[in-house]
Amino acid sequence: MTTFCTTFESPVGPLLLMSDGQSLTGLHTDSDKHRPAMRPDWIRDDAAAPFAEVNAQLRAYFDARLTEFDLPLAPQGTEFQLRTWRELRGIPYGETISYAELARRIGRPQASRAVGHANARNPISIIVPCHRVIGADNSLTGYAGGLERKRMLLAHEAGNAGTREEGRATRERQSQRQLSFGT
Numbered sequence: 001m002t003t004f005c006t007t008f009e010s011p012v013g014p015l016l017l018m019s020d021g022q023s024l025t026g027l028h029t030d031s032d033k034h035r036p037a038m039r040p041d042w043i044r045d046d047a048a049a050p051f052a053e054v055n056a057q058l059r060a061y062f063d064a065r066l067t068e069f070d071l072p073l074a075p076q077g078t079e080f081q082l083r084t085w086r087e088l089r090g091i092p093y094g095e096t097i098s099y100a101e102l103a104r105r106i107g108r109p110q111a112s113r114a115v116g117h118a119n120a121r122n123p124i125s126i127i128v129p130c131h132r133v134i135g136a137d138n139s140l141t142g143y144a145g146g147l148e149r150k151r152m153l154l155a156h157e158a159g160n161a162g163t164r165e166e167g168r169a170t171r172e173r174q175s176q177r178q179l180s181f182g183t
Contacts, residue, residue, distance in 0.1 A: 003039070004048035008055055011062050011156075012149045015126075017055075019048050023074035026123045027054075029145035034121055054127075061126070064160035067093035069127045077121065084118035091132040094161030096154065098136040120144050126153065 001020055008015040016035060018026030028035035045051075050072055060066035075085055087105050091097055097105075099119070103112040122130040125145055131153040135141040143150035 003042045004045045004051075005038070005042050006044065006046045006048070006051050008058055010058060012126075012145070012152050015058070017051055018042075018123075019051060020074060022049055023072040024050055024054055024124060024127070025074050025076065027125055027127055028123070029125065029149060031146050031149075032125065033144045034123070035144075058126070062156070064156075067157075067160075071127060073124055073127070075123045075128070077118070077123070080114065081118040081121060084115055085122055085124075085128050085130075088119070088122065088128050088130055088132070091129055093129075094157040096132050096134045096138075099133055099141075100136055102133055116142060132157075 003025070004019045004021055006017050008017055012029065014030050016026065016028045016030070017024065018028075018036075026036070054071055057066055057069050057071060061069070075082070077085065083106050084102065087102060090105075099112040099116045100109070102119070103109055103115040106115070108114070116133075119130045119133055120142060122128050122144070125131070131143060131145075131150045140147050140150055140154075
C-alpha cells in the first residue's frame with residue numbers, strides 16, 4: 001500500500017496527515033507517542049486525496065465553523081480498536097465521557113483499561129476524537145499528543161459548544177454512510 005503524507009499547520013501545532021490515496025489513514029501531532037516514523041517509501045504529496053478536504057474541514061473545525069467531520073477514514077487496527085474508535089466518533093462535540101463509559105458503550109464494561117490502550121493508539125486524532133475521553137473523576141488523563149494539547153482541544157470545543165447544533169445534519173449523513181474503517 002502506498003502512503004501519501006503532508007503536514008497541516010494547526011493551532012495545536014503541526015499535524016502529520018497520512019493517506020492511502022483515497023482515505024485518511026493517519027493524523028498525528030508532532031509529539032504523538034505513537035506517531036509512525038517517516039519511511040523512505042512514503043510520498044509527500046499535498047494534493048493526494050483526501051488532503052484538500054481534510055485541510056478544509058480542519059480549518060473549519062479550528063475556526064469553530066465545524067463540529068462534525070465528514071471524511072473517508074481507513075484506520076488500521078485490531079477489531080477491538082476499530083470498535084473503540086468507531087464509538088469515539090459518537091461522542092458529541094464539546095462533551096466528554098469516561099473510559100469506563102466508553103467501555104460500557106462498546107459492550108465491554110470491564111475493559112476500561114483496554115479501551116484506554118485502544119484510545120491511545122487512535123491513528124486519526126482530533127477527527128476521531130479521543131481527546132473527549134477523560135478520567136472517571138473528570139481528570140484529564142492520558143493523551144498521545146500530550147495533555148496540554150488535550151486541554152487546548154477541550155477548551156476550544158467548550159468555548160464553541162453553541163455551534164454543535166450546526167453539526168446535526170452532518171451527524172445524520174454520517175450515520176447513513178458506511179465508514180470505511182479498514183482492518
